[in-house]
Amino acid sequence: MKHLPKHLRPRWRYLAVTVESWPDADVDRGAFQRELWYAGQNLLGDAGSADADLTVLDFDFADGYGETVVRARRGHADAARAAVACVDEVNGHPVGVAVRGTSGTVRACEEKYLGRRGELFEQRKVAFENDRRAAHARNGDVDVRLDGSFVGATELDFE
Missing domain, CATH: 3.30.70.3250 (Ribonuclease P, Pop5 subunit)
Incomplete structure (x- = not known):
């Protein structure tokens, strides 16, 4: 049909x-x-x-x-x-x-x-464990890609 x-x-x-x-x-x-x-x-x-x-x-x-x-x-x-x-x-x-x-x-x-906003995130490169890695930042939280998974961090972890 x-x-x-x-x-x-x-x-x-x-x-x-x-x-x-x-x-x-x-x-x-x-x-x-x-x-x-x-x-x-x-x-x-x-x-x-x-x-x-x-x-x-x-x-x-x-x-x-x-x-x-x-x-x-x-x-x-x-x-x-x-x-x-x-x-x-x-x-x-x-x-x-x-x-x-x-x-x-x-x-x-x-x-x-209804306040169900789509999450806005920014993709960028960060230095984590003395190595440059891909990360997704949103609302002050940063998810760092590490060996196929993510590790949660904050902006303060990168200063």
Whole structure:
């Protein structure tokens, strides 16, 4: 089966959503998805909910705090925001949800609104154990390549 041409494929918007609850709350992706569908159906009706096509893509929840990315069809982002705002409990646990932002790609949504920045590193040569070696530097930490593996070091080890 052939793929649809790009101009016929559905377009999506991605909502960055934070979820807060009590530390002992049991909230998982499936339960949050179910509550989101119910909220969308109650608010938008069957046809509106089907048009918005709300889907939870990535869900991370621990110790009462979580983040997720919710996908919605382009043109239905406002309806999706309203449906997300209607979620007030998951698995019998009260939750507070907030939409932090909307983006056109999952990656931009995570990096811009959820703080999941891609790690930036710089590759350079360093002197380690009196020998010149390849290293990867990021956030003040340096990983030095040594015999097929890496050794962790800091900037202070090279002065």
